[in-house]
Amino acid sequence: MESTSLLKPDSRVIMISGASRGIGAAIAKKLMTEGYRLSLGVRSPEALQASFNQQQLSETLICPFEAQDPATAYTWVKETHRTYGRIDGLINNAGILRQVNFETGDESDLDAMWAINVKAPFRLTKLCLPYLREVSNGRIINIASTDGKRYRDTVSVGYTMVKHALVAMSHATRFAGWDDGVRVTALCPGAVDTDLVANIPGVTPAGERLSPHLVAAMVSTVLSLPNTASIAELPINTRLESSL
Numbered sequence: 001m002e003s004t005s006l007l008k009p010d011s012r013v014i015m016i017s018g019a020s021r022g023i024g025a026a027i028a029k030k031l032m033t034e035g036y037r038l039s040l041g042v043r044s045p046e047a048l049q050a051s052f053n054q055q056q057l058s059e060t061l062i063c064p065f066e067a068q069d070p071a072t073a074y075t076w077v078k079e080t081h082r083t084y085g086r087i088d089g090l091i092n093n094a095g096i097l098r099q100v101n102f103e104t105g106d107e108s109d110l111d112a113m114w115a116i117n118v119k120a121p122f123r124l125t126k127l128c129l130p131y132l133r134e135v136s137n138g139r140i141i142n143i144a145s146t147d148g149k150r151y152r153d154t155v156s157v158g159y160t161m162v163k164h165a166l167v168a169m170s171h172a173t174r175f176a177g178w179d180d181g182v183r184v185t186a187l188c189p190g191a192v193d194t195d196l197v198a199n200i201p202g203v204t205p206a207g208e209r210l211s212p213h214l215v216a217a218m219v220s221t222v223l224s225l226p227n228t229a230s231i232a233e234l235p236i237n238t239r240l241e242s243s244l
């Protein structure tokens with residue numbers, strides 16, 4: 001019979017993409033303090049010096065990860081498994097927001113959002129699933145968005161499209177991993193106070209945004225849930241909207 005108790009960090013190995021700043025860095029710090037073992041995939045390992053202290057960095061595996069370069073995904077996953085001997089969780093966090101609408105923006109920006117926000121999580125999911133199946137309570141958390149749940153007319157059409165795709169992929173992954181204990185959550189925050197939304201017109205005002213720390217706390221909660229308590233989608237809104 002499956003346990004219904006909360007899972008403990010117990011040195012579980014969690015991979016986080018885009019941990020250099022913003023939400024990814026907040027998740028990494030939270031999970032470090034809780035006793036997880038981390039593998040951070042970042043474009044520029046030197047950039048971590050600004051967000052983490054030396055002790056945190058020395059206890060953490062840091063690998064180059066460029067979402068648009070499939071070889072780095074492959075090497076990051078292999079290196080994580082070689083170092084720790086297991087992979088318990090993957091957090092697909094790295095992402096970009098570009099303004100692509102019917103009258104403005106460029107298809108190259110749309111291509112970049114597909115590559116970074118959808119294809120890279122798909123690739124990492126494929127590479128990690130065999131290892132996540134081995135541990136009997138593997139976890140994937142995809143950092144999607146409320147823009148993956150509905151269309152709001154001040155938002156980039158392109159960003160809304162790719163975040164919907166990421167939510168769809170999260171559901172597909174639930175089916176792929178369920179029988180082997182892999183549980184998948186599409187975490188869907190509203191505006192979070194990071195660089196991503198710093199200059200976006202129409203976005204929730206700074207004082208009303210979610211903090212990255214609050215999103216990290218939600219990730220920690222989701223990771224602690226047993227196989228018998230699966231959250232498929234977790235919207236966290238800053239504003240009142242029907243059903244969200």
Ligand SMILES: NC(=O)c1ccc[n+]([C@@H]2O[C@H](COP(=O)([O-])OP(=O)(O)OC[C@H]3O[C@@H](n4cnc5c(N)ncnc54)[C@H](OP(=O)(O)O)[C@@H]3O)[C@@H](O)[C@H]2O)c1
Nearest residue numbers: 018020022023043066067093094095145191192194195196
């Ligand atoms: N902020 C929000 O309002 C909000 C709301 C809902 C969902 N989200 C989602 O949350 C995730 C994190 O966003 P954030 O707000 O923390 O944004 P952020 O502060 O701009 O950080 C983005 C992260 O993604 C990494 N990244 C960007 N392009 C990359 C690439 N080509 N390869 C590898 N890493 C790349 C960045 O690395 P570098 O430091 O190297 O650039 C950085 O670590 C994104 O998926 C975003 O869509 C954000």
